Amino acid sequence: xxxxxxxxxxxxxxxxxxxxxxxxxxxxxxxxxxxxxxxxxxxxxxxxxxxxxxxxxxxxxxxxxxxxxxxxxxxxxxxxxxxxxxxxxxxxxxxxxxxxxxxxxxxxxxxxxxxxxxxxxxxxxxxxxxxxxxxxxxxxxxxxxxxxxxxxxxxxxxxxxxxxxxxxxxxxxxxxxxxxxxxxxxxxxxxxxxxxxxxxxxxxxxxxxxxxxxxxxxxxxxxxxxxxxxxxxxxxxxxxxxxxxxxxxxxxxxxxxxxxxxxxxxxxxxxxxxxxxxxxxxxxxxxxxxxxxxxxxxxxxxxxxxxxxxx
Amino acid sequence: xxxxxxxxxxxxxxxxxxxxxxxxxxxxxxxxxxxxxxxxxxxxxxxxxxxxxxxxxxxxxxxxxxxxxxxxxxxxxxxxxxxxxxxxxxxxxxxxxxxxxxxxxxxxxxxxxxxxxxxxxxxxxxxxxxxxxxxxxxxxxxxxxxxxxxxxxxxxxxxxxxxxxxxxxxxxxxxxxxxxxxxxxxxxxxxxxxxxxxxxxxxxxxxxxxxxxxxxxxxxxxxxxxxxxxxxxxxxxxxxxxxxxxxxxxxxxxxxxxxxxxxxxxxxxxxxxxxxxxxxxxxxxxxxxxxxxxxxxxxxxxxxxxxxxxxxxxxxxxxxxxxxxxxxxxxxxxxxxxxxxxxxxxxxxxxxxxxxxxxxxxxxxxxxxxxxxxxxxxxxxxxxxxxxxxxxxxxxxxxxxxxxxxxxxxxxxxxxxxxxxxxxxxxxxxxx
Numbered sequence: 001x002x003x004x005x006x007x008x009x010x011x012x013x014x015x016x017x018x019x020x021x022x023x024x025x026x027x028x029x030x031x032x033x034x035x036x037x038x039x040x041x042x043x044x045x046x047x048x049x050x051x052x053x054x055x056x057x058x059x060x061x062x063x064x065x066x067x068x069x070x071x072x073x074x075x076x077x078x079x080x081x082x083x084x085x086x087x088x089x090x091x092x093x094x095x096x097x098x099x100x101x102x103x104x105x106x107x108x109x110x111x112x113x114x115x116x117x118x119x120x121x122x123x124x125x126x127x128x129x130x131x132x133x134x135x136x137x138x139x140x141x142x143x144x145x146x147x148x149x150x151x152x153x154x155x156x157x158x159x160x161x162x163x164x165x166x167x168x169x170x171x172x173x174x175x176x177x178x179x180x181x182x183x184x185x186x187x188x189x190x191x192x193x194x195x196x197x198x199x200x201x202x203x204x205x206x207x208x209x210x211x212x213x214x215x216x217x218x219x220x221x222x223x224x225x226x227x228x229x230x231x232x233x234x235x236x237x238x239x240x241x242x243x244x245x246x247x248x249x250x251x252x253x254x255x256x257x258x259x260x261x262x263x264x265x266x267x268x269x270x271x272x273x274x275x276x277x278x279x280x281x282x283x284x285x286x287x288x289x290x291x292x293x294x295x296x297x298x299x300x301x302x303x304x305x306x307x308x309x310x311x
Numbered sequence: 312x313x314x315x316x317x318x319x320x321x322x323x324x325x326x327x328x329x330x331x332x333x334x335x336x337x338x339x340x341x342x343x344x345x346x347x348x349x350x351x352x353x354x355x356x357x358x359x360x361x362x363x364x365x366x367x368x369x370x371x372x373x374x375x376x377x378x379x380x381x382x383x384x385x386x387x388x389x390x391x392x393x394x395x396x397x398x399x400x401x402x403x404x405x406x407x408x409x410x411x412x413x414x415x416x417x418x419x420x421x422x423x424x425x426x427x428x429x430x431x432x433x434x435x436x437x438x439x440x441x442x443x444x445x446x447x448x449x450x451x452x453x454x455x456x457x458x459x460x461x462x463x464x465x466x467x468x469x470x471x472x473x474x475x476x477x478x479x480x481x482x483x484x485x486x487x488x489x490x491x492x493x494x495x496x497x498x499x500x501x502x503x504x505x506x507x508x509x510x511x512x513x514x515x516x517x518x519x520x521x522x523x524x525x526x527x528x529x530x531x532x533x534x535x536x537x538x539x540x541x542x543x544x545x546x547x548x549x550x551x552x553x554x555x556x557x558x559x560x561x562x563x564x565x566x567x568x569x570x571x572x573x574x575x576x577x578x579x580x581x582x583x584x585x586x587x588x589x590x591x592x593x594x595x596x597x598x599x600x601x602x603x604x605x606x607x608x609x610x611x612x613x614x615x616x617x618x619x620x621x622x623x624x625x626x627x628x629x630x631x632x633x634x635x636x637x638x639x640x641x642x643x644x645x646x647x648x649x650x651x652x653x654x655x656x657x658x659x660x661x662x663x664x665x666x667x668x669x670x671x672x673x674x675x676x677x678x679x680x681x682x683x684x685x686x687x688x689x690x691x692x693x694x695x696x697x698x699x700x701x702x703x704x705x706x707x708x709x710x711x712x713x714x715x716x717x718x719x720x721x722x723x724x725x726x727x728x729x730x731x732x733x734x735x736x737x738x739x740x741x742x743x
Contacts, residue, residue, distance in 0.1 A: 076619075076620065077489065077620040077621040078489070078494065078495075078498050078606060078607070079498075080344075080498045080501040080502060080505075081344050081502075081505070083502070084488075091488075091489075094620065099618050100618045100619075123342055123605050124604050124605040124606060124613075124619040125618055125619040125620070126619075127604060127605055128617070128619030129618070129619070149344055150342050150343055150344055150605075151342065152340075152342060152343065152345070155340050155341065155342060172345065173344065173345045174345060175344065175346030177346050177347075177348075177349045177350070177508065177509075178345060178346070178348070178349065179349060182345070182348060186345060197344075197345070197346060200505060200506055200507075200508060200509070201502075201505060201506035202502045202505065202506065
């Protein structure tokens with residue numbers, strides 16, 4: 001029953017009985033935003049940061065202020081795609097003893113706020129947990145899926161099989177360096193949306209997100225009808241608006257973490273996170289003149305994609 | 312899910328080849344950000360074309376001979392043999408290669424590839440500093456910009472090698488994140504690479520990382536085993552009963568093992584760093600005490616906790632202080648073609664002193680782990696046994712560590728050293 005890596009198309013997903021906690025993934029969220037003529041706002045924090053309860057409160061504040069999808073980071077000892085800001089937060093979570101089961105508990109708590117929750121994890125913790133067990137437990141916790149930044153498509157066979165069975169989104173990255181054949185391969189394995197890395201490099205705020213992001217989104221759309229969300233470097237409402245003009249989603253991580261790191265205490269940090277979320281939410285709503293038009297993304301009407309389930 | 316591991320005999324004794332995606336059985340492969348895939352493909356293509364290019368081979372062979380000092384000798388060590396119940400011991404003298412270790416073999420190959428790919432900037436990680444020094448050396452030779460990432464903890468332990476690299480024109484960047492040792496230096500080098508990949512070649516120092524690095528670095532280190540096989544046949548008229556090497560990432564070991572893989576009668580023994588002992592939990596014996604997982608772009612044995620978080624490691628030898636191991640070693644362990652034992656700090660330091668006192672050779676502490684393992688094996692096999700040991704590096708860098716271990720620095724020496732460090736002048740002018 002397992003389909004080879006890279007061959008699994010999203011629309012084949014619900015081939016068998018879904019797992020007990022199957023969710024609609026993030027498709028409905030993208031479809032609704034598209035109907036509103038705006039981009040989706042996705043906010044990241046590592047689980048357990050700034051504290052076990054503090055992160056849940058921060059996610060709540062983010063959703064309250066207009067974040068559409070939350071990305072729950074699974075803290076990992078060797079985060080080689082992350083810059084110093086997220087490294088510092090992840091170190092603090094790990095020092096506080098956050099474990100994989102705590103991350104799943106966080107997903108369960110966050111799902112109650114009504115925004116889909118995706119886990120962002122390097123591959124080893126998932127492999128170590130057990131690929132099928134992780135997919136099952138994530139679905140049971142109400143999780144929408146996972147973003148796996150260091151899992152290449154060639155190595156993703158077991159994950160794709162398990163995630164399809166449990167109707168979880170499988171989000172992989174494309175990069176400015178990706179040639180067309182590679183973008184095609186990645187898009188075929190994505191369900192939910194495609195994560196376009198805006199620049200070459202690691203996570204962290206940047207003064208300019210760059211033309212390469214726009215070009216990459218355009219190149220990605222040649223290969224898929226899935227929504228394309230842009231991450232890496234976005235930290236202000238202005239940048240969010242700029243990206244929202246050409247992408248279906250805007251992903252913000254380090255800027256939220258920075259607010260918490262710089263705050264005098266946790267409560268002030270969470271207020272600051274809420275302020276930033278509101279600024280970004282206004283940003284993704286401000287700049288859709290031309291963008292809605294021919295851009296595919298948001299698959300409610302499309303005959304394609306794994307995001308056909310709109311509940 | 313995984314292709315079968317291949318342990319095949321080829322016409323030149325070449326065996327243990329990975330599949331097209333770099334898998335040695337279930338190990339190896341690529342686990343990296345998508346942004347790096349084009350660079351890895353470019354490298355794999357450049358390496359494949361270089362491998363078939365006689366001019367490239369001739370250039371590399373020429374450098375190995377005229378610059379690195381190859382072939383390195385195979386030295387019979389009779390006085391050491393007396394401590395191994397008379398088993399006949401031979402040392403492969405990688406300590407005599409330029410820059411003082413086997414690392415130069417790999418670095419010259421990769422620097423030639425960087426030039427071939429038109430990449431003007433080379434980055435590297437280093438633990439003890441041997442690979443960093445070798446990389447800085449090759450970059451000086453080829454006029455390439457060189458940046459070396461080194462754990463802050465290791466820059467203190469190996470301050471002389473930091474100075475060596477800077478003298479050679481390299482920029483050394485101390486890494487303070489995580490455990491501030493080799494694994495964190497690799498993380499930081501990967502972050503640099505993903506940011507600057509268009510201009511930069513990442514010169515990995517061992518048989519580690521995503522495909523094609525484990526295959527390519529192994530091939531560049533095979534020269535050790537190819538020479539050894541010829542030399543031992545000349546010297547003893549037969550193949551050895553065993554070949555022994557230390558294993559951190561495992562490049563010197565795979566380099567000397569690989570040309571013997573088809574010789575089933577030759578036992579291959581890898582010696583991992585036992586630190587304070589396996590039971591203590593303070594060690595770096597990945598194959599003895601680890602489990603399969605993914606780190607630094609490859610699937611291999613790892614020291615990890617039940618959640619897949621990398622565990623801290625310990626070894627008196629910075630070059631072996633690493634929580635992973637090359638994927639081909641994981642494969643050779645599982646299929647039984649090589650065996651791996653653990654040598655703790657104390658046994659390694661005893662062997663370090665023994666080789667110094669019996670043969671006048673100060674080995675690297677890394678290599679001393681292999682000496683200890685070979686002396687034990689000699690006692691087990693008896694006086695008819697013929698054993699080759701890879702002396703992968705020289706111990707000059709370890710004099711300070713060894714002097715402290717053996718209590719050779721008197722209190723006055725320590726005070727004197729502290730005074731000198733306090734009163735030594737700040738670097739003047741532009742320096743180097």
